């Protein structure tokens with residue numbers, strides 16, 4: 001059987017979620033990474049995901065799955081270890097809500113980054129402020145529940161770790177730790193997991 005294929009970039013936090021899940025579940029050896037630069041007009045990602053976004057995962061059976069929450073849950077269905085997506089019940093809703101919050105922080109952060117990359121005359125200060133405010137509120141909400149993040153690792157924890165890691169990577173000058181000591185403590189500990197250390201975002205070599 002051919003391996004699963006993951007269309008990926010080493011800087012994408014959504015791809016990182018998938019990579020961390022693959023490592024945590026022991027499935028990484030069954031996944032072949034296929035580099036993709038979604039900002040290169042000649043990229044072929046849309047042949048797999050009509051939205052033109054990564055991550056996109058081609059399964060061993062040849063079906064393509066997206067987006068990252070779907071891929072992560074699919075991978076979690078393929079192993080017999082401790083599940084990252086809890087079974088139906090309160091813990092599952094908490095994990096899914098945390099994933100949605102972390103992914104939403106990333107959506108706003110990516111919009112801010114892309115706006116920052118436009119020429120200065122095209123940038124909207126109001127748009128940047130709106131996305132920055134969403135990131136700030138999201139981080140504040142995570143600080144409020146940071147003390148509750150101990151306990152078994154779920155997709156919620158992985159998503160939060162990847163979101164905070166990406167903010168550090170892209171907006172390293174922002175002092176997100178300043179008034180969020182509990183989140184900083186949790187993150188520094190979580191970032192030491194081998195799955196996180198092996199997937200630290202890096203600029204692709206050009």
Ligand SMILES: N[C@@H](CCC(=O)N[C@@H](CS)C(=O)NCC(=O)O)C(=O)O
Nearest residue numbers: 012013014038053054055067068069
């Ligand atoms: N909701 C999606 C978001 C994926 C996403 O935004 N990926 C970015 C890279 S970090 C992308 O491919 N962007 C290309 C584009 O927007 O055209 C997921 O969770 O997978």
